[in-house]
Amino acid sequence: MEYIDILLSANFWAAAIRIATPLIFGVLGALVCERAGVLNLGIEGIFVVGAMCGWMAVWLGAGLWGGILIAALAGAFFGLLHGILTVPLGLSQHVSGLGITMFATSVSYFTYRTALPKVSSPPRIEAFQPLDIPVLSDLPFIGPALFQQTSMTFLALAMVLLVSYVLYRTPLGLAIRAVGDNPSAVEAQGLSVFALRIGAIMAGSALMALGGAFLTMSAFDAFFFGMINGRGWICIALVVFASWRPGKALLGALLFGAFDAFQIRLQNEVGAVIPSQVFLMIPYLLSIIALVLVARKADYPRALLQPYFRGQR
Amino acid sequence: MIRFEPRSNVSSLFAFALPIIAGITALVLAAIPIAAAGGEVFAAYGHIFKGAFGSKFALSELLARATPLIFTGLAVSVAFRAKLWNIGAEGQLYVGALAAVAIGSGAISAPSYIMIPLIILAGMIAGGTLMLVPTLLKTKLGADEVVTTLLLNFVVLLFVQMMLEGPMKDPMGMGWPQSEPMTSAATLPKMFARMRIHWGLVIALVSALIIYIMMKRSVWGFEIRATGENVSAAKHAGIPVTSTFIKVGLISGALAGLAGVSEVAGLKGYLTADISPGFGYTGVVVAMLAGLSPVGVVVAAVFIAAVFVGADSMSRAMGVSSYIADLVVAMSLICVLVSSLFVCFKIRFVRPKKTPLVAKGEA
Numbered sequence: 001m002e003y004i005d006i007l008l009s010a011n012f013w014a015a016a017i018r019i020a021t022p023l024i025f026g027v028l029g030a031l032v033c034e035r036a037g038v039l040n041l042g043i044e045g046i047f048v049v050g051a052m053c054g055w056m057a058v059w060l061g062a063g064l065w066g067g068i069l070i071a072a073l074a075g076a077f078f079g080l081l082h083g084i085l086t087v088p089l090g091l092s093q094h095v096s097g098l099g100i101t102m103f104a105t106s107v108s109y110f111t112y113r114t115a116l117p118k119v120s121s122p123p124r125i126e127a128f129q130p131l132d133i134p135v136l137s138d139l140p141f142i143g144p145a146l147f148q149q150t151s152m153t154f155l156a157l158a159m160v161l162l163v164s165y166v167l168y169r170t171p172l173g174l175a176i177r178a179v180g181d182n183p184s185a186v187e188a189q190g191l192s193v194f195a196l197r198i199g200a201i202m203a204g205s206a207l208m209a210l211g212g213a214f215l216t217m218s219a220f221d222a223f224f225f226g227m228i229n230g231r232g233w234i235c236i237a238l239v240v241f242a243s244w245r246p247g248k249a250l251l252g253a254l255l256f257g258a259f260d261a262f263q264i265r266l267q268n269e270v271g272a273v274i275p276s277q278v279f280l281m282i283p284y285l286l287s288i289i290a291l292v293l294v295a296r297k298a299d300y301p302r303a304l305l306q307p308y309f310r311g312q313r
Numbered sequence: 314m315i316r317f318e319p320r321s322n323v324s325s326l327f328a329f330a331l332p333i334i335a336g337i338t339a340l341v342l343a344a345i346p347i348a349a350a351g352g353e354v355f356a357a358y359g360h361i362f363k364g365a366f367g368s369k370f371a372l373s374e375l376l377a378r379a380t381p382l383i384f385t386g387l388a389v390s391v392a393f394r395a396k397l398w399n400i401g402a403e404g405q406l407y408v409g410a411l412a413a414v415a416i417g418s419g420a421i422s423a424p425s426y427i428m429i430p431l432i433i434l435a436g437m438i439a440g441g442t443l444m445l446v447p448t449l450l451k452t453k454l455g456a457d458e459v460v461t462t463l464l465l466n467f468v469v470l471l472f473v474q475m476m477l478e479g480p481m482k483d484p485m486g487m488g489w490p491q492s493e494p495m496t497s498a499a500t501l502p503k504m505f506a507r508m509r510i511h512w513g514l515v516i517a518l519v520s521a522l523i524i525y526i527m528m529k530r531s532v533w534g535f536e537i538r539a540t541g542e543n544v545s546a547a548k549h550a551g552i553p554v555t556s557t558f559i560k561v562g563l564i565s566g567a568l569a570g571l572a573g574v575s576e577v578a579g580l581k582g583y584l585t586a587d588i589s590p591g592f593g594y595t596g597v598v599v600a601m602l603a604g605l606s607p608v609g610v611v612v613a614a615v616f617i618a619a620v621f622v623g624a625d626s627m628s629r630a631m632g633v634s635s636y637i638a639d640l641v642v643a644m645s646l647i648c649v650l651v652s653s654l655f656v657c658f659k660i661r662f663v664r665p666k667k668t669p670l671v672a673k674g675e676a
Binding site: 041092096098099106117229275278284285292295298 | 467639640644647
C-alpha cells in the first residue's frame with residue numbers, strides 16, 4: 001500500500017512540519033490580534049514584508065538572527081499602521097486590512113525591484129540549516145521526522161508556548177483577552193484599550209512577518225514574487241478552526257501541513273492521471289472546509305470587529 | 314488631544330471632494346518612493362501625466378484599462394453596500410472569461426447579435442454562480458465571506474490554468490497555455506481603428522447607469538442599502554435579509570464576470586491565466602474611492618487606470634519600477650479610508666483636560 005508507505009516515511013512527517021511552520025507563526029499572529037478584538041487582514045502583505053525584509057537583511061549582511069529581528073520589526077511597523085487605522089480611528093477593519101496587504105505587498109515588491117533592477121535569477125542567501133541535535137536527531141524514524149528541522153521551526157514551537165503562557169498565565173494576557181471580549185470592562189479597570197489593542201496587533205504582526213521570513217530564510221533561500229500565494233488568508237481561516245487557542249492553532253497548522261505534504265506525495269503517485277492543479281487546489285479548499293465546519297459554533301471574541309471609543313458603549 | 318465629534322450635516326460638495334483629495338494625496342506621497350528609487354520627481358509626474366493623457370493613443374489605453382476596473386469596482390461597491398465583503402472579484406472575473414471563451418471560441422456559431430448577448434449572459438451567470446457559493450456559506454453556515462471569497466480566487470485561478478493546459482488549450486497556440494481565439498462573431502468590436510479601446514467600455518458605462526438606477530430608485534436598492542446599514546434593523550423592518558444577500562451576491566458576481574467577458578472578447582481575444590493583473594483586488598480600491606457610488610466608480614476607475622497607464626510609461630522612460638503604480642493604488646485606499654473620517658466626524662484639536670470618571674456625552 002503506497003498510501004501507508006507515505007505515512008510511514010520520516011520524510012513525510014519532516015515535510016509536514018516544515019509546511020506547517022510558517023502557518024504556525026501566521027495563525028498565532030492572527031490569533032493574538034483577534035483575541036484583542038481586531039481582525040488583521042494585513043496578514044497576507046505582512047507575510048510578504050517579512051519574507052522580503054528578512055531575506056534582504058541577510059543578503060545585506062545582517063546575519064540570520066539579525067534578519068529575523070528586522071523581519072519582526074517590519075511586521076510590527078505595518079501592524080502599528082493597521083492599529084492606528086482601526087483602533088483610535090475606528091475605521092473598517094476589513095478595508096484597512098486589505099489596504100495594509102496591498103500597501104505592504106507593493107512596498108516589498110517595489111523595494112526588491114529597486115534594489116535588484118535586473119536580475120533574472122534571484123540572489124540566494126545562506127539559509128538556516130536543519131539542526132543536528134545530539135541524541136534526538138539520531139533517533140531512528142523520530143529523529144529525521146521530528147528533530148531535523150531548522151531553528152525557525154523550534155522558534156515557532158517556542159512561540160506557541162510563549163503565546164499560550166502570556167495569554168492564560170499573565171495579567172497582560174488576561175487584559176488582552178478581556179479587551180477582545182469586553183473593552184469597557186478593561187477601561188473601567190484603568191487600563192488603556194488603545195494601548196492593549198495596538199500592542200497586540202503589533203506583536204501579532206511581528207509573528208506573521210516571521211512566518212514570511214521562514215519562507216525566504218529557511219524553506220527557500222531566495223525571495224520570489226507571489227511566493228506567499230494565499231498562505232496568509234489560509235491562516236485567517238485556520239484561526240477560526242483553532243477557536244482562538246494557541247494549542248489548537250498548532251494542531252490545526254500541523255494537520256494542514258500533513259494534508260499538504262500528503263497531497264504533494266500523492267501527486268507523484270497519480271500525477272500522470274490527475275492534473276497537478278487539482279492537488280494545488282486542495283490546501284485552499286481544505287481551509288474553506290475547515291472554516292465552514294466550525295463557523296456555526298465558533299466562539300468569536302465578542303468585541304471582534306467592533307471599534308471602541310472612550311465613554312461610549 | 315484629538316477629538317472626533319459626529320457631524321450631523323455633511324455638505325455634498327465636501328463629501329465629493331474628499332476622495333479626490335485622497336487620490337491626489339496618494340499621488341503626491343508617491344514622490345517619496347520615486348525619489349528613493351533615484352527618479353527625478355517632477356519629470357516622473359510629467360511622464361505619468363503624459364503617459365495617461367498625452368495622446369489619443371494614451372487616452373485609448375487609459376479607457377481600455379479603466380473598462381475592467383469599472384466592472385470590478387461596481388461589483389465590489391454593490392456588495393459592500395450590503396456589507397457583503399466580496400473580495401472574490403478576481404476569481405469571478407476569471408470564471409466569466411472562461412465561460413465566454415467556452416461559448417465564444419467556436420463551440421457555437423451564430424451571428425454576432427446572438428453571440429455577444431450569449432457570451433455576456435454566460436459570463437454573468439458564471440460570475441454570479443461563483444459568488445453564490447460564499448454567499449450561501451455565509452447565510453446558511455455563518456462562514457466569513459472575506460476568507461472564502463479570497464481563497465476561492467486561488468482555486469479558480471488554478472482551475473483556469475488546468476483548463477488552459479488541458480481541455481481548453483489552443484492546439485495552434487505554439488504550446489502556450491492559452492485558449493482558442495474568440496470567433497469574430499463573439500468579439501466586441503473596437504471603437505476606433507488601430508486603438509485598443511472597445512465596446513466593452515460602453516457596456517461598462519451602461520452597467521454603471523443600471524446599477525445607479527437600481528440602487529437609487531428600486532425596492533432592491535432600498536433593501537440592499539437597509540441591509541448594509543443595519544442587518545437586525547432591516548430584519549425587524551421585514552426586509553428579507555437572506556434573499557437580499559443572495560441577490561447582492563449574484564449581482565456582484567455577475568458584474569465581476571462581465572469584466573472577464575469584456576477583457577476576453579474586447580481586448581485580448583483569447584484567455585490566458587494572466588489576463589487580469591489583479592483587477593478584482595483593484596476593484597476594492599475603485600469602489601472605496603468612489604464612496605461605493607456607481608457614478609463615482611466610473612471616475613475612480615479612470616483615475617486608477619491613469620495611475621497604471623501613466624506609471625507604466627514613466628517606468629519605461631525613467632527606469633523606476635512599475636510597482637510604483639500598485640503602491641499608489643494601495644496608498645489611495647488607505648488615504649480614502651482615513652479621509653472618510655472627515656465626512657463622519659469633525660476633528661477638533663483640544664487641550665487635554667482632566668477627564669471626569671464618568672465620560673460625558675453618553676446618550
